[in-house]
Amino acid sequence: MADNIIKYPFKILLGLLRNHSQKLLVCLMWINFAVWCPIPTAFGETFGKDAWQNLETRYTIIQYKTLEDLKRFNGRIDYSPDDWGFKGLFSGSKDPVESITKKVDAVFEKAQKILDMRQSIKKVVIRIYPDKKRFREVQYLAGREKSRLQAWYVFEQNTIYINNDDVHEGILAHEMAHSIIDHYLTVRPPKATAEILARYVDKNLHD
Numbered sequence: 295m296a297d298n299i300i301k302y303p304f305k306i307l308l309g310l311l312r313n314h315s316q317k318l319l320v321c322l323m324w325i326n327f328a329v330w331c332p333i334p335t336a337f338g339e340t341f342g343k344d345a346w347q348n349l350e351t352r353y354t355i356i357q358y359k360t361l362e363d364l365k366r367f368n369g370r371i372d373y374s375p376d377d378w379g380f381k382g383l384f385s386g387s388k389d390p391v392e393s394i395t396k397k398v399d400a401v402f403e404k405a406q407k408i409l410d411m412r413q414s415i416k417k418v419v420i421r422i423y424p425d426k427k428r429f430r431e432v433q434y435l436a437g438r439e440k441s442r443l444q445a446w447y448v449f450e451q452n453t454i455y456i457n458n459d460d461v462h463e464g465i466l467a468h469e470m471a472h473s474i475i476d477h478y479l480t481v482r483p484p485k486a487t488a489e490i491l492a493r494y495v496d497k498n499l500h501d
């Protein structure tokens with residue numbers, strides 16, 4: 295009896311293979327393609343137990359694991375939005391969510407202003423990894439472990455990858471500039487051109 299239970303589905307499978315081998319091959323190729331081409335899924339989905347939290351701002355979606363990570367990110371971004379004024383420098387930093395929302399949008403607007411590319415684009419995702427170690431793991435998964443970057447931007451995902459150990463407002467502005475440049479121009483500029491423009495943005499952020 296037990297033998298029959300095993301043999302019967304096996305026979306069906308053999309029959310299916312004989313009659314539909316071509317369709318199955320196409321199906322297997324598709325599955326293979328889907329597994330190996332996960333874009334636009336971001337890299338490193340599986341790390342840590344905590345799920346990614348989303349904080350949506352006017353121009354971005356900030357992704358972080360814990361409130362502590364978000365607070366630390368807020369502490370590393372030294373940028374005062376114009377409307378804060380002198381008082382805002384102190385009162386604005388009390389609530390980390392409100393504070394980082396304003397700062398990130400202000401950095402984005404300043405990058406647009408420097409580039410003179412003020413077109414509305416899809417919100418860019420800013421994914422914050424808590425430390426260098428986690429960040430290197432993601433770089434490894436993305437096949438970019440040799441580049442030793444502090445942050446990087448992936449056009450296909452419209453995502454900025456950041457590590458909380460190294461990030462500062464200049465790095466953030468630089469990576470945002472890449473997103474703005476790549477979406478503003480109908481044809482994406484050569485890498486070297488985009489890099490010169492992005493560097494110009496982070497150098498002039500505080501001017």
Ligand SMILES: [Zn+2]
Nearest residue numbers: 468472489492
């Ligand atoms: Zn760059």
